[in-house]
Amino acid sequence: MKFEEIASTLPPRTYYFSGNEAVAEGAIAANCRYYAGYPITPSSEIMERISIRFKDVNGVFMQMEDELASICSVIGAVWAGAKAMTATSGPGFSLMQEGIGYAALTETPLVIVNIQRAGPGTGQATRVASGDLMQAKWGSHGDYHIIALSPWSVQEMYDQTIEAFNLAEQYRVPVFIMGDEATGHLRERIEVKAKVKVFNRIKKLGAPPFGTDQVDGIPPMPAFGEGEKLLVTGSTHNEFGFRKTDDPLVHSKLVNRINNKILNNQERIIKTESYHLDDAEVIVVSYGFTARSSLYAMDELRKEGKKVGLLRLKTIWPFADRIIHQIGGKAKKIFVPEMNRGQIIGEIMKYAACEVIPYNQTDGEIIHPHQIIRELRYLLNNM
Amino acid sequence: MARDLEEYLRPEVKSTPFCPGCGHGTLMNLILRAIDELKVSMDEMLFVSGIGCAAWIPSPNFNADTLHTLHGRAIAFATGAKMFNPKLKVMVISGDGDLTSIGGNHLIHAARRNIDLTVICANNMIYGMTGGQVASTSPLGAISSTTMEGNIYRPFDLCKLVLGAGAPYVARYSVTQPLSLVGAIKKSLTTHGFTFIEVLSPCHTQFGRRNRYDSPSDMLKMLMENCVSKEQAEHLSKEELKDKIITGEFSDGGA
Numbered sequence: 176m177k178f179e180e181i182a183s184t185l186p187p188r189t190y191y192f193s194g195n196e197a198v199a200e201g202a203i204a205a206n207c208r209y210y211a212g213y214p215i216t217p218s219s220e221i222m223e224r225i226s227i228r229f230k231d232v233n234g235v236f237m238q239m240e241d242e243l244a245s246i247c248s249v250i251g252a253v254w255a256g257a258k259a260m261t262a263t264s265g266p267g268f269s270l271m272q273e274g275i276g277y278a279a280l281t282e283t284p285l286v287i288v289n290i291q292r293a294g295p296g297t298g299q300a301t302r303v304a305s306g307d308l309m310q311a312k313w314g315s316h317g318d319y320h321i322i323a324l325s326p327w328s329v330q331e332m333y334d335q336t337i338e339a340f341n342l343a344e345q346y347r348v349p350v351f352i353m354g355d356e357a358t359g360h361l362r363e364r365i366e367v368k369a370k371v372k373v374f375n376r377i378k379k380l381g382a383p384p385f386g387t388d389q390v391d392g393i394p395p396m397p398a399f400g401e402g403e404k405l406l407v408t409g410s411t412h413n414e415f416g417f418r419k420t421d422d423p424l425v426h427s428k429l430v431n432r433i434n435n436k437i438l439n440n441q442e443r444i445i446k447t448e449s450y451h452l453d454d455a456e457v458i459v460v461s462y463g464f465t466a467r468s469s470l471y472a473m474d475e476l477r478k479e480g481k482k483v484g485l486l487r488l489k490t491i492w493p494f495a496d497r498i499i500h501q502i503g504g505k506a507k508k509i510f511v512p513e514m515n516r517g518q519i520i521g522e523i524m525k526y527a528a529c530e531v532i533p534y535n536q537t538d539g540e541i542i543h544p545h546q547i548i549r550e551l552r553y554l555l556n557n558m
Numbered sequence: 559m560a561r562d563l564e565e566y567l568r569p570e571v572k573s574t575p576f577c578p579g580c581g582h583g584t585l586m587n588l589i590l591r592a593i594d595e596l597k598v599s600m601d602e603m604l605f606v607s608g609i610g611c612a613a614w615i616p617s618p619n620f621n622a623d624t625l626h627t628l629h630g631r632a633i634a635f636a637t638g639a640k641m642f643n644p645k646l647k648v649m650v651i652s653g654d655g656d657l658t659s660i661g662g663n664h665l666i667h668a669a670r671r672n673i674d675l676t677v678i679c680a681n682n683m684i685y686g687m688t689g690g691q692v693a694s695t696s697p698l699g700a701i702s703s704t705t706m707e708g709n710i711y712r713p714f715d716l717c718k719l720v721l722g723a724g725a726p727y728v729a730r731y732s733v734t735q736p737l738s739l740v741g742a743i744k745k746s747l748t749t750h751g752f753t754f755i756e757v758l759s760p761c762h763t764q765f766g767r768r769n770r771y772d773s774p775s776d777m778l779k780m781l782m783e784n785c786v787s788k789e790q791a792e793h794l795s796k797e798e799l800k801d802k803i804i805t806g807e808f809s810d811g812g813a
């Protein structure tokens with residue numbers, strides 16, 4: 176493994192950050208040294224903080240002309256050797272989709288932060304939602320897999336940004352931090368540790384940069400300027416990068432490998448948090464900011480002796496199908512509160528044998544604990 | 559391709575991808591000749607291209623780092639690579655549709671920022687790879703697969719566009735002016751900042767045969783007859799300049 180412990184760039188202590196500021200600091204801690212972005216609410220504070228803090232660490236910050244240029248310049252910088260990131264929201268995330276597909280096929284490690292706001296369209300620029308989760312998985316054309324994380328606190332905005340860079344490098348894949356307006360603008364105390372664990376890009380000069388002997392392998396990744404005479408293309412290519420756009424075998428081998436390298440490692444990638452699952456009759460499956468309300472609601476009902484549990488998805492993609500299958504075989508009901516019209520519930524219904532009940536809110540407001548308590552009470556009284 | 563330049567090509571490349579009569583093979587030759595004359599090492603070079611016929615000039619042919627990107631976005635990718643590693647000598651080679659229509663915004667912003675890139679725009683006045691649709695560079699009246707009765711919109715003057723955005727070196731030549739073109743490419747590679755060369759490169763397959771040029775050589779003849787230097791153009795009337803293509807250096811690195 177190419178993990179290394181490096182000293183934190185920020186002095187270790189507690190800080191009072193907004194979620195967006197914590198993302199910027201997490202990126203810097205993870206050795207991100209190229210950032211390109213375009214202003215958009217509610218994610219702009221990430222770019223603003225990066226523009227100031229990169230001066231301390233010799234990073235390269237570019238405010239580009241649009242989100243298309245932002246994601247593409249990030250990919251260019253990664254192939255020039257950088258760890259790089261962009262952040263956006265709503266329409267900006269839609270504009271980045273073509274570049275995301277390019278990054279998936281060229282196996283370019285990068286981090287994309289989406290501070291989700293209420294859509295569709297321009298929607299409510301300053302309001303919260305989690306309506307882009309399916310877009311993170313399916314937004315670009317073709318078959319590919321990515322990794323998407325879902326932070327619920329300012330601490331996790333920091334920690335998951337570091338983790339996102341490490342996952343991106345390990346699997347050579349775009350990694351998404353699917354934050355939202357509430358977590359992005361929330362201010363909390365966070366702990367910055369003295370040491371940061373970072374994964375260094377694996378290089379093996381002369382080795383094919385786009386193929387391995389394994390059907391789910393992750394090839395080493397050289398950079399421009401290392402004398403490798405790299406051939407990078409977003410078209411179907413063989414292990415050395417030569418375009419093979421009419422070869423069915425090369426195409427299926429490549430597409431299957433970039434999917435399998437994520438799917439076959441999903442047990443290592445997926446992280447969840449479990450609360451009272453052993454005896455729970457109703458389990459709340461929740462993620463992101465809503466999981467905070469879900470936890471509060473569960474604690475309140477537990478005080479009354481109600482058998483409620485909580486499964487928090489810290490990783491959205493790849494999806495935690497095995498644990499959902501497990502809890503769906505034990506619980507009587509699964510309750511899924513979401514700030515969208517029902518996105519992750521579809522995945523849960525695929526794998527859970529029990530009844531799965533939605534609770535959806537799309538008014539640009541967070542789902543409050545009392546709403547979840549009310550719904551759970553109703554469920555528990557009607558079992 | 560001249561044999562003496564073969565060392566600049568990847569050994570795996572055995573043939574040209576271009577149609578008979580295409581100007582891009584000549585342009586490929588002239589770019590490598592400029593690099594050869596300047597004695598620039600291919601190890602320092604990064605060639606970035608978008609999507610389209612001209613994007614295949616460097617990728618996979620040139621034996622250097624090559625980045626074949628998305629349609630229109632070559633300059634954005636190049637900006638990221640150059641800004642992170644300024645030691646790379648970055649040349650963008652792509653077509654008129656790629657760089658000036660779908661990618662027009664990146665072109666003017668890179669020029670405005672004066673990013674140290676050399677951009678070579680192979681202008682064939684048509685969308686070649688997709689079957690000959692009208693382009694933002696097609697002349698008025700041009701017949702294309704989407705303007706069967708003739709193009710009704712004015713073409714861009716690419717050099718004026720990039721000059722207006724502040725590029726320190728801007729030039730236009732045709733592939734029928736090989737010596738001037740090699741000189742311009744050398745100048746662009748040695749000028750610090752954003753440099754832009756528009757290269758008129760005939761596409762007989764998609765443009766010529768629809769626009770009454772019976773053979774590829776007729777298109778070359780048209781270019782030779784219609785290209786006038788900017789010095790000559792100063793002495794020509796507006797009427798005489800109709801249908802003429804003004805070539806030369808429009809800004810020479812002074813900015």
